[in-house]
Amino acid sequence: MLLGVGFKVIVISTVVLGFLVPARAKLLAREGPRAVAGTGHFSRHPAIGLLQPLAQFLDSITRDGRSEEDKKRWATSAAPLLVLIAPLAAFAVVPFGSRYVFDGALVSLVVADIEWGVVWLVGAAMLAIYGSSALIVDPAHRLQHAILAISYAAGTALCLAALAMVFQTLSPITMVVAQEQSQSIGDFFGPSLPALQNLQIPSWGLFLQPVSFALFILCALGTPSISNVTSAPGFQDRVDGVGQFWLRTAEHLSNVLTASVLVALFLGAGAIPLVPADMIIGEVAEFFGNGLATLLTMAIHIGVFITKVMLVILLLEPLRRRLAALSFAGSLRLCSWGVIPACVVNLWVTGAMLVGGGS
Structure with missing residues (x-):
């Protein structure tokens, strides 16, 4: 049962990333670096694809000493x-x-x-x-x-x-x-x-x-x-x-x-x-x-x-x-x-x- 569930997760993840990653590349080519504003640890990975708002959200909550600006960025990203x-x-x-x-x-x-x-x-x-x-x-x-x-x-x-x-x-x-x-x-x-x-x-x-x-x-x-x-x-x-x-x-x-x-x-x-x-x-x-x-x-x-x-x-x-x-x-x-x-x-x-x- 666990093997079957794991296989489904792998297949779905592959299909989703197969869409999100090239779509992000096209967006960058059309709009330039402004299309992706994240600069944190999670945001630097191209494999994150169009899940960039999630990456920015993770960057915000994992950063130490969050300021008021970080909290606003957190809300905007999520x-x-x-x-x-x-x-x-x-x-x-x-x-x-x-x-x-x-x-x-x-x-x-x-x-x-x-x-x-x-x-x-x-x-x-x-x-x-x-x-x-x-x-x-x-x-x-x-x-x-x-x-x-x-x-x-x-x-x-x-x-x-x-x-x-x-x-x-x-x-x-x-x-x-x-x-x-x-x-x-x-x-x-x-x-x-x-x-x-x-x-x-x-x-x-x-x-x-x-x-x-x-x-x-x-x-x-x-x-x-x-x-x-x-x-x-x-x-x-x-x-x-x-x-x-x-x-x-x-x-x-x-x-x-x-x-x-x-x-x-x-x-x-x-x-x-x-x-x-x-x-x-x-x-x-x-x-x-x-x-x-x-x-x-x-x-x-x-x-x-x-x-x-x-x-x-x-x-x-x-x-x-x-x-x-x-x-x-x-x-x-x-x-x-x-x-x-x-x-x-x-x-x-x-x-x-x-x-x-x-x-």
Whole structure:
């Protein structure tokens, strides 16, 4: 077992360094020595590749007699990695498919199948806020960034809380499994409209919590992006080329993460509307057997999930640009007087309906 784990670590490390080292060399060739600011023991090794912020971080904590300037350098070196780690950590709990029975074992299309995955998502958002705020030199700008980020993160948490109340779980994969079901449109209106009883819709979060769906989009897109940090005065002098590379990567990952969470929790992940996985497996199994049918269904759901994410990114881009054009006062006013009160009301109404036995 230990030999197998060690082999995987060696292979992964080789692949990662195989990318990081030549990428660092290209960055140095394009931007010159300014691209890498580290001069300590760890920073001198070329094999560190694009993990230069980590090397600077290690140099800072191993240097004797750390001054105030060393502490600032420590925070600046660690910040790009924190901003990058946050979306990577969040992806671990985002399902891109459902649960499948394969050779008698239950397989979930999610990296970390944990019961409190929604809480993990909120924690990752807070980690990104902490890291990005440490990179802003101007205290006033840093305070504005933190206020907006925390305010919209609170709204996101309230939206996810209302959704968790509907599905009665904090597990994202359990939410995805629940969205594979379908229900009658007449269930939303009661027996007064019997003509709608035969019309089915998928039990997606979009239909069960449309208010949370709209507010989640506003909160996710209203959160200050990494570009707000990189365009702040003094940023170019404080963060070297490697750190800027990681921050640009983190911004792209954050956009994909927003779309992925939206698809997984509100749009059924990789499920096809009104076509349950069991139906696909049953049809294909007649020709290829259960094992191959399950693998094919998993591949179909992964492809559908990727397609949904790409479409959501394209559809949200115009709204992202419009919200980014708002001033600090306008964005804060939208959050304080619009988004947060709506999130609270939605949470209370959802709770009241559940307590009262509604659906």
